[in-house]
Amino acid sequence: MRTITRNFVLGLLVVLVLLLALGALPSLLGSGDPYYLVAEPVTNDSVDPDATVNATGLSEQRFPYTTAALDSGRSEAYYDGAFGFKEAFTHSPFDEIDEFEARNRDAVENRTAFVTRGNQTYRLDLVRGPGGADGPPVPTPNATGTPAATEVWR
Numbered sequence: 001m002r003t004i005t006r007n008f009v010l011g012l013l014v015v016l017v018l019l020l021a022l023g024a025l026p027s028l029l030g031s032g033d034p035y036y037l038v039a040e041p042v043t044n045d046s047v048d049p050d051a052t053v054n055a056t057g058l059s060e061q062r063f064p065y066t067t068a069a070l071d072s073g074r075s076e077a078y079y080d081g082a083f084g085f086k087e088a089f090t091h092s093p094f095d096e097i098d099e100f101e102a103r104n105r106d107a108v109e110n111r112t113a114f115v116t117r118g119n120q121t122y123r124l125d126l127v128r129g130p131g132g133a134d135g136p137p138v139p140t141p142n143a144t145g146t147p148a149a150t151e152v153w154r
Contacts, residue, residue, distance in 0.1 A: 034077040039069040051106040055115035
């Protein structure tokens with residue numbers, strides 16, 4: 001192999017490794033804003049059944065944030081990157097909301113999705129909350145119906 005070809009291939013590999021590291025770094029360091037998917041049960045008669053996505057058979061590997069939110073009320077934190085590199089290399093709750101919108105446009109409104117799991121309908125809100133050792137507080141609705149101590153991402 002010629003020297004110039006070898007140097008070009010090595011340089012290309014170094015650039016790829018650096019881009020992958022920049023994508024993974026915010027999660028490892030916990031930098032950026034933390035986002036969570038919060039699932040709140042709603043009455044089935046308050047939501048049009050045609051305006052929901054069936055979440056009964058969702059794969060935990062493909063929808064980790066949604067399944068965690070449906071199981072425990074709130075998903076694990078997703079930290080966005082400071083420069084936008086991370087979004088190109090990782091799966092995020094934003095991707096899951098977009099997937100629900102692709103499946104049923106009527107099920108998503110202002111980045112809030114309505115899903116049905118079994119006989120229960122849930123409202124999935126994408127919220128941004130404070131980080132910390134104790135984690136963010138679980139959002140509780142206040143007088144306006146929006147989660148307190150967090151910001152609903154819309």
